[in-house]
Amino acid sequence: MSHTITVVVPIYNESDVLAQFHERLCGVLDACAGEFSILYVDDGSEDDSLALLHDLRSTDSRVGVIELSRNFGKEVALSAGLDHAGGEAVIVMDADLQDPPELIPQFIDAWQAGYDVVYGQRRDRRGDSPFKRNSARAFYRVLGVLSDVEIPRDVGDFRLLSRRAVEALKSLPERHRYMKGLFAWIGFPQKAIPYDREARVAGVSRWNVWRLWNFALEGITSFSAAPLKMATYLGLVTSTVAFIYGVYMLLRTLFFGNPVPGYPSLIIVILFLGGVQLICLGIIGEYLARTYNESKQRALYFIKGYHPSADQHSDES
Numbered sequence: 001m002s003h004t005i006t007v008v009v010p011i012y013n014e015s016d017v018l019a020q021f022h023e024r025l026c027g028v029l030d031a032c033a034g035e036f037s038i039l040y041v042d043d044g045s046e047d048d049s050l051a052l053l054h055d056l057r058s059t060d061s062r063v064g065v066i067e068l069s070r071n072f073g074k075e076v077a078l079s080a081g082l083d084h085a086g087g088e089a090v091i092v093m094d095a096d097l098q099d100p101p102e103l104i105p106q107f108i109d110a111w112q113a114g115y116d117v118v119y120g121q122r123r124d125r126r127g128d129s130p131f132k133r134n135s136a137r138a139f140y141r142v143l144g145v146l147s148d149v150e151i152p153r154d155v156g157d158f159r160l161l162s163r164r165a166v167e168a169l170k171s172l173p174e175r176h177r178y179m180k181g182l183f184a185w186i187g188f189p190q191k192a193i194p195y196d197r198e199a200r201v202a203g204v205s206r207w208n209v210w211r212l213w214n215f216a217l218e219g220i221t222s223f224s225a226a227p228l229k230m231a232t233y234l235g236l237v238t239s240t241v242a243f244i245y246g247v248y249m250l251l252r253t254l255f256f257g258n259p260v261p262g263y264p265s266l267i268i269v270i271l272f273l274g275g276v277q278l279i280c281l282g283i284i285g286e287y288l289a290r291t292y293n294e295s296k297q298r299a300l301y302f303i304k305g306y307h308p309s310a311d312q313h314s315d316e317s
Helices: 018-030 049-059 074-084 101-112 130-146 163-170 179-185 209-223 226-256 263-295 310-316
Strands: 004-011 035-042 063-068 089-092 117-124 155-162 190-196 303-307
Touching: 004 018, 004 074, 018 035, 018 049, 018 101, 035 049, 035 074, 049 063, 063 074, 074 089, 074 155, 074 163, 074 179, 089 101, 089 163, 101 117, 101 155, 101 190, 155 163, 155 179, 226 263
Parallel strands: 004 035, 004 089, 035 063, 117 190
Antiparallel strands: 063 303, 089 155, 117 155
16 A cells, blocks of 8 residues: 655754664665655754755655754754654654664554554663663653653654644644653554664763753643642641641640740751742742743744755655
8 A cells, every 4th residue: 555654853963873874764664665755853963964964865865854943952853843744644753773763664554554643662771771761760650640641651752643643733832842742642543562772873862860850840741730739739738737736836835834945846847848838839930931931922943944855845846
């Protein structure tokens, strides 16, 4: 059965692995039936990635390149790719080869069987450090408990989306885009394809502890209001405990007196209540900042240059 599929690949400083990734991806696509195009989205790379992308485009008619005006982040780069991807289905994946292109035929088979979203689910993360494996496992479980939408565990961006799933994602106007949550939120029939995640072939991951922490906050605050409720409950509990303790101290003073001032206990109580207040204010601030950013209605990204594949350009003309 003939079909047209676009592979969207966000790129940021991937010059070390780009040629190898493209060669391996093309080997898989050449063995699949149907017509394919590859859309690379350069997210403001500071190395030779953009020059390499143009070299690939000059030698492969299936390659198209989007140049963003600066580094907007992977989630936005992915959104830009989806906005410009044609075809009956779209495959999104990273260029670091941790997600094997060899899984694509299984994605296509599941899509042709009626699934709108087919995603790779990591059985093993042998390519990641112990800290990243454990923190990711903990994050997905916490998010699963807090989120109003069931977000699959141990799942990244590597997936196939049908045309109606892509159009559904394009209709979402929000600026804070946690794509893994949005993929789940749109619904439609979805299927997991398990696989083992390998180590990076080349280059260094830019996901340090600080980036991972902010990414976790983005995911939780984008798909759950539970932290706000927890702040309310925490405030209620601490107020109740403080009231009970206040009554206890009053009765103790009235009946037994209080010859020794309770300076240490007083400082502990003040610091504890102050810490709780700051935590609650921080949680509220996170949601308020996101509301503020959404209210500005800024463009999600700007394109410095769009170079469609030769195949797509000939179709349009």
